[in-house]
Amino acid sequence: MTFHVSNNVAHRVNKHPKPPANPVDYENSVYQRGLQFERPTLSFQTAKWEADALDRMSAESKGYVFGNAGTGETARKNRDAFARWSIVPSRLVKTSALPDLSTEVLGEKHAFPVAVAPVGVQRIFNPEGEVASAAAAGRESVPYIMSTASSTSIEDVAEANGDGVRWYQLYWPANEHNDITISLLSRAKKAGFSALFVTLDTYILGWRPSDMDNGYNPFLRSDKIGVAIGFSDPVFRSQFKEKHGIEIEEDMHTAAAEWTRTIFPGFSHGWEDIAFLQKHWDGPIVLKGIQSVTDAQKAVELGVQGIVVSNHGGRQVDGGVSSLGVLPRIVDAVGDKLDVFFDSGIRAGADIAKAMALGARMCLVGRPFVYGLALGGEEGVSHVLKTLLGDLELTLHLAGIESANPKHLNRAILEREDHL
Numbered sequence: 001m002t003f004h005v006s007n008n009v010a011h012r013v014n015k016h017p018k019p020p021a022n023p024v025d026y027e028n029s030v031y032q033r034g035l036q037f038e039r040p041t042l043s044f045q046t047a048k049w050e051a052d053a054l055d056r057m058s059a060e061s062k063g064y065v066f067g068n069a070g071t072g073e074t075a076r077k078n079r080d081a082f083a084r085w086s087i088v089p090s091r092l093v094k095t096s097a098l099p100d101l102s103t104e105v106l107g108e109k110h111a112f113p114v115a116v117a118p119v120g121v122q123r124i125f126n127p128e129g130e131v132a133s134a135a136a137a138g139r140e141s142v143p144y145i146m147s148t149a150s151s152t153s154i155e156d157v158a159e160a161n162g163d164g165v166r167w168y169q170l171y172w173p174a175n176e177h178n179d180i181t182i183s184l185l186s187r188a189k190k191a192g193f194s195a196l197f198v199t200l201d202t203y204i205l206g207w208r209p210s211d212m213d214n215g216y217n218p219f220l221r222s223d224k225i226g227v228a229i230g231f232s233d234p235v236f237r238s239q240f241k242e243k244h245g246i247e248i249e250e251d252m253h254t255a256a257a258e259w260t261r262t263i264f265p266g267f268s269h270g271w272e273d274i275a276f277l278q279k280h281w282d283g284p285i286v287l288k289g290i291q292s293v294t295d296a297q298k299a300v301e302l303g304v305q306g307i308v309v310s311n312h313g314g315r316q317v318d319g320g321v322s323s324l325g326v327l328p329r330i331v332d333a334v335g336d337k338l339d340v341f342f343d344s345g346i347r348a349g350a351d352i353a354k355a356m357a358l359g360a361r362m363c364l365v366g367r368p369f370v371y372g373l374a375l376g377g378e379e380g381v382s383h384v385l386k387t388l389l390g391d392l393e394l395t396l397h398l399a400g401i402e403s404a405n406p407k408h409l410n411r412a413i414l415e416r417e418d419h420l
Contacts, residue, residue: 082351112142324345
């Protein structure tokens with residue numbers, strides 16, 4: 001694979017793209033099996049995934065994925081914001097095929113406008129963790145974003161993802177650990193991760209009452225949950241041995257705490273530090289956690305290729321603005337200068353349609369795929385992705401929207417209904 005740069009976007013050329021399955025075929029297969037009185041093992045009602053998964057989880061894993069910052073106000077706003085926008089269908093739009101769901105981001109065309117959001121510590125939801133979700137994403141032709149807080153190494157996730165598109169999310173160590181940052185970026189690039197997503201809003205974990213009620217921080221335990229990338233990093237391992245005179249495995253409690261302090265240093269980087277990442281990453285850079293027009297414009301000035309309009313699903317700051325609420329203003333300000341991704345609150349196909357109509361070029365799916373992972377491992381993640389995409393495809397089709405291209409899917413198909 002090769003890169004070239006044009007119009008501020010690094011292009012990755014994939015000469016042998018995997019042909020995607022049509023999401024609506026999944027619906028058809030379910031009805032065909034139903035003729036033999038076979039029922040699906042997992043629900044197609046997206047609201048049930050959460051309840052079913054929480055019933056299966058431990059108190060600790062439930063509190064971690066379901067919990068939010070403070071009172072949960074930001075998370076509620078994320079969901080409420082979608083109801084303020086309504087899709088206005090057009091009739092007698094003559095069609096000969098189902099809508100084209102493809103989209104182009106970071107200089108590459110993708111079959112579908114969704115990616116698996118970076119979620120850490122996935123082995124607390126299912127023993128196969130990131131290996132299962134990465135494999136499912138690759139199988140369903142959906143980009144997979146790997147978290148620095150993963151419970152599986154960079155290399156093992158890459159192997160599981162196979163020929164899939166994969167992007168690496170960085171929890172950014174302080175400048176004093178630039179050698180570790182370089183090591184992480186080098187490993188990710190060598191393992192075939194083609195874009196770097198830099199999370200800006202989590203240099204320290206937010207105030208999360210559900211985790212505190214359980215006394216549970218998955219990054220501090222004497223295991224590899226959440227710290228696998230650090231424990232497998234040659235630079236961190238060498239520094240730990242030099243400092244303590246022992247291998248990580250001989251004192252995993254201390255090692256986990258030190259790695260956690262490395263990737264969550266407690267204080268933020270500055271805009272000037274983006275230049276360091278641009279120097280050491282050969283490919284597109286996307287800044288995740290943008291919530292203001294001013295920050296979006298600064299991202300453009302610094303020459304990054306994309307931003308994610310996100311509030312971390314309401315997990316970091318209580319009383320914050322909804323991601324969908326700020327999306328239109330940010331798109332209007334910078335949407336023609338870089339790629340705008342959207343994250344926080346996606347639960348159904350109509351949510352994806354609304355976010356894209358408001359200007360997002362791709363949506364990240366977070367909690368829903370985690371629920372699928374908890375309920376059915378790799379098959380559960382595949383089920384969630386195929387369900388959301390099938391729902392999206394039929395939503396567009398029945399609303400007379402011919403494709404996910406901005407030519408067809410734009411604000412003209414929405415009506416704002418603030419009284420809801």
